[in-house]
Amino acid sequence: MRFPSFLRAAALAGAILCGHAPAAEPAKPPPALADFFNNPDFSDAELSPSGKYLAVRVGGKNKRDMLGVVELASNAVKVVGNFSDADIGNFAWVNDNRLVFTATDRDLAQGDMRYAPGLYAINRDGSGFRQLAMRNGKPFITNGSSSTSRELLPWHTYLLDDDGAQDSDYIYVQDRDISYPGQLNHVDLLRLNTVTGRTAATVKRPGDSHYWLLDYQGEPRLTITVDKGTSSMYYLDPATKEWRKLGEYDSYTGKGGRFRPLAFGPDGTLYVTSNNKGNFSAVYTYDLATGKLGDKPLVKLDGYDFRGRLIMNKDKLVGVRHLTDAWSTTWLDPAMKAMQDKIDAMLPNTMNLLTLPKRPESPWVLVTAYADIWPRRVMLYNSETGKLTLVGSAHPAIDPSQMARQTLVHYQARDGLDIPAWLTVPQGGRKNLPMVVLVHGGPFVRGDSWEWSADAQFLASRGYVVLQPEYRGSTGFGLKHFVAGWKQWGLKMQDDIADGTRWAIAQGYADPKRICIAGASYGGYATLMGLINDPDLYQCGVEWAGVTDINLMYDGTWNFASDLPDGYKQYGMPQLVGDQVKDAEQLKATSPLLQAARIKQPLLLAYGTADLRVPLPHGTKFYKAVKQTNPNVEWIEYEEEGHGWKLPKNRIDFWGRVEKFLDKNIGAGAQ
Structure with missing residues (x-):
């Protein structure tokens, strides 16, 4: 089978489909910046x-x-x-x-x-x-x-x-x-x-519904309503045609709820996720008649909260797509497990995700293949002929032989908490390299997974080790890890990042005199607090779309509106970030804006004029404050951009500026 020219991806097909990585070419120049940051093909x-x-x-x-x-x-x-x-x-x-x-x-x-x-x-x-x-x-x-x-x-x-x-x-x-x-x-x-x-x-809805779940027959069967920070789950009973409340929980912290709905099976079984009084969430069945969870979890991931979806045919559950360090699939159906094994043998260098049609009447299965060094590619597998056909590649210009391997590592924070982190080391395995500590946004989300990352791979291609900590408060690594981050902006969350930086130095990955901290949104906030709290660790900072003051998140400014939900500011932030009244002194002590004069290191700041999540005054107020005592501050403003860079031209411009900034401060130019 051969796909038409407008669907074919020209690069990598032969080597990748055979499962062999291209041979390394030492003299080859690093990939072009645009190859990383253009829109996917x-x-x-x-x-x-x-x-x-x-x-x-x-x-x-x-x-x-x-x-x-x-x-x-x-x-x-x-x-x-x-x-x-x-x-x-x-x-x-x-x-x-x-x-x-x-x-x-x-x-x-x-x-x-x-x-x-x-x-x-x-x-x-x-x-x-x-x-x-x-x-x-x-x-x-x-x-x-x-x-x-x-x-x-x-x-x-x-x-x-x-x-x-x-x-x-x-x-x-x-x-x-x-x-x-x-x-x-x-x-x-x-x-x-x-x-x-x-x-x-x-x-008909039982309240202010924010979420709907259809059953396997495609009919509305469950909804979640939100009222003053409380989420309530309702089941539409097919016998009575009436909504029945199943439970409620705090919309932002999750307190009080025994489970979250996941999916309905072909027989009407409700599958849910629940911690069931443990640290990690797992998949259970939920008895709609008795209101009880199943005695044992159907799916439990070692060291991770369950995140994923259930794969079903017209009769039963046949597999589970889930995220641990990477996305993968556990098949309960022997035939699908055998197919997965066969495709994995054909594509041994990648994770391979199989997607089935709803009601198969043909031999075709969709395969998404990816790895840390390979951007995602989509293929078709014919179960009758056993052949794979490449449909398209996200970034065909990327040569896997020039990419860096990514590893999930663990280190201990100073209070003993285990912190996962993603480590990307440039090719060659050299020690004591310049390092960028890249802090994810959120902050109450999971930062990354094992896959090709444009940001990390670009930095590694320019010779930088990249460390991406899943600091406390990050989700997916257990309830204890999440709760440990509450009200810890600029405090223990910041310590986790610094402890990871010192771990990388102790392991010989990073040169202690050539480390820069960087990040967007909350990651931008953590960048600024890192420069303030740990000036001995970080020689420079790159911050984009970053929060510069927690009170600004609450109050905003008269001429710039924020899309941060009012409910989150009223019911979520006081518990997760800090209460404006009860924690007033803490919010002052952890405000980069109020402590801008303490930042002496070179700093690159970038903001979008149209940002509704972290409006422009976060940047302009901080820039005005920090420039009074720090002459080494660069400012970039993208007039049309919002919370992050949507347009390739702006991504390319921004990362080109980052490349020059890093080279000047911790790269070859600094030597």
């Missing part, structure tokens, strides 16, 4: 419910992303969705004949976006096009009929993150009630006919 593919057709998002340099469909039996290709002035956004199969998709514009950053995604539907042969939802109050594309325009759903209609049954022309969509800027009040669920564009009555 290929980003998404999805099998139809029968597995007979493959939908792909395709594009190219200076071309809009289009939606294509491949008939796998004949290899016939049809471009079915494209806009003259927008790109294809998300897409999903409604059934084996019809797809829905949204619009986006990858050439516009947050400050220039004026439209919502909209919603559209089309048949796989390109017929039956219909716009279903408008963008920003007026139709984006219609068939010209005024009646069609009047029937469009409002701009705040979004796809549900659930495929549903995929056996009719109907889907469920979200109608989000949103207050500016970005405050979610509730989510209504609408049953939408993708052929006529008409909706049935809104699903």
